[in-house]
Amino acid sequence: MTAPARPDDRTLALRAASELLRALASPVRMGIVRELSTGGKRVHELVAALGVNQPLVSQHLRVLRTSRIVTTHREAREVEYTLVDDHVAHIVLDAIRHVEE
Incomplete structure (x- = not known):
């Protein structure tokens, strides 16, 4: 019996993408x-x-944080959300521009 094939780097990159x-x-997360x-x-x-509403935004922010798309910075009692990178x-x-053409 042979061991299952290990995914190569390209396959891992496709999965991550x-x-x-x-x-x-x-639509809310894209917004x-x-x-x-x-x-x-x-x-x-x-x-x-x-x-x-605020609970919906917070729920979607949690998904984006878990996916490492956004990060947070606390300032006193408020939390600022920013993109991890551009x-x-x-x-x-680009997707929004594409559908607007």
């Missing part, structure tokens, strides 16, 4: 990334910009 796209596969592409925001700012913003903004 798939997980990234899965984490973005929500959050779009808003954060201009700089850090607090939850109440995202709620106002997206027009959805690559994800480019993906989201």
